[in-house]
Amino acid sequence: MKNECVSSTGFPTLNGIHQQREHLQSIVSAITSATDPYRLLTERLTLESPNDVLTFDGHPVSGVSNQAVELKQTGRVCVVGGGKAAAGFAAGLEHLLGKERLQKHRVHGLVSVPEGCAVQLDHVELRETRARGNNLPTEAVIRATHEMLKQLRSLEQDDLAFVLVTGGASALLESPRAPFSLQALAALTKNLSNAGVEIETLNAIRCMASNVKAGGLANSCTAGRLIVLVLSDVLDNSLKVIGSGPCAPHTIKRSAIEQVLFDPNIPQYDRRIISEVAREYSKEHDVFSPSKKFSSNWVTPRGCRVTHLMLGTNALAVEAATAASSALGYKIFSTTTSTDSQTANRVGSRLAASLITMSSLDATRNYPQALLEGGEATVRVPSKHGVGGRNQHTVVAAAHDILIHQKRTWPTGTLIASFGTDGEDGPTSAAGGFIDSDIAESLGTNPNSIADAIYGCNSYELLKSAGGLIETGPTGTNVADIRIVLTQPTSD
Secondary structure (H helix, E strand, O other): OOOOOOOOOEOOOOOOOOHHHHHHHHHHHHHHHHOOHHHHHHHHEEEEOOOOEEEEOOEEOOOOOOOOOEHHHOOOEEEEEEOOOHHHHHHHHHHHHHHHHHHHOOOEEEEEEEOOOOOOOOOEEEEEEEOOOOOOOOHHHHHHHHHHHHHHHOOOOOOEEEEEEEOOHHHHOOOEOOOOOHHHHHHHHHHHHHOOOOHHHHHHHHHHOEOOOOOHHHHOOOOOEEEEEEEOOOOOOOOOOHHHOOOOOOOOOHHHHHHHHOOOOOOHHHHHHHHHHHHHHOOOOOOOOOOOOOOOEEEOOOOOEEEEEEEEOHHHHHHHHHHHHHHOOOEEEEEEEOOOOOEHHHHHHHHHHHHHHHHHHHOOOOOOEEEEEEEOOEOOOOOOOOOOOHHHHHHHHHHHHHHHHOOOOOOOOEEEEEEEOOOOOOOOOOOEEEEEHHHHHHHHOOHHHHHHHHHOOOHHHHHHHHOOEEEOOOOOOOOOEEEEEEEOOOOO
């Protein structure tokens, strides 16, 4: 079964569309195909006869006790979780188990997904709990999470639980810690995100205000075994950060809290809330102790053995982009996955510098070149701002660097693109944006608009008017962002 959350990649339809744009479309399609959660699960997980041993990449899944997971010895199977790619995982699990096992093990469960990603499955409910582009928990998210907790608490020792954790789970799995309301938590999250707070720090605060993050979901499970299937949207693949670690217990670093408490750019009101959250959390946890070493395989206080399986990462997307580019005839200039959190302005300037370097090399070489990079930039959003996303902002920043700062003409035969693999880029309909010489020429007719888009965070309208949006719709996957630079030798 194909993941039905995937839609075709869409680019502006123009008369005489450049071959380079077609190549970009092919690369984007290759990335979403390679990181499709349904495909990853059904290719990497199998059940081996005669005891239905669960295997991952051909090896039995054992975990803490070194005891293999055998479905033949298993009672009920419960499937819960959330994320932008969780629908594909759930569909893949039902396919893996098959009709007979689905009935035998009384497979059931509930998975929280964004609007537009739910499909009808036979045994697991996929429930749309938040609108697309709204990366904040809702009342529907809280209701769904409470149902999941109830299901996990009803299991027995011979039962098996699967938890699906993908990017977006932080907003799709939530149970606020009393006395904090959903509204207060959502407002705080939005304010900190707009202030450019790093994802690790943001997740630390989310964890302190939640009953299910930082291992809270796993701690509620009364089954004997729990298998966590993970698709990473975090560049270092930290299980504590992906989805705020619902099955990965950890303490909070002092630096993560102090970064916000002493940040003058964060409103004093929000800092007071964070201080209160830390105080309430510390009644049950050691907030400021050094982080304990976390093992992906561990045992909960209830005796549930937890095993994490990483099915896909940003590096896989970069590999797919590299393979697709090579197949199209591009020589690879560089490939990397950046684990450093950088501003979109800085990333755009760096990509612009790479484009200039690659373009100058094209003068002495008669082959096209490609730069492929994984990453996730940050944007500090001013109080008065327009509409955009970090990927759109990145490519506009590149244009600003070349056209405005350097006062150069955009090199012919070159293109810069940046897009979110989930098909979302901020509160817009776009996955990201791209700029080639035609787009740059259009933007250059009004240089002030480029500066306004940068300083007012209004990249969406600028790129929309110039035909520079990448619009894929929800892709059903989520492995962070991919940046692409393509150059092509041109004759005089």
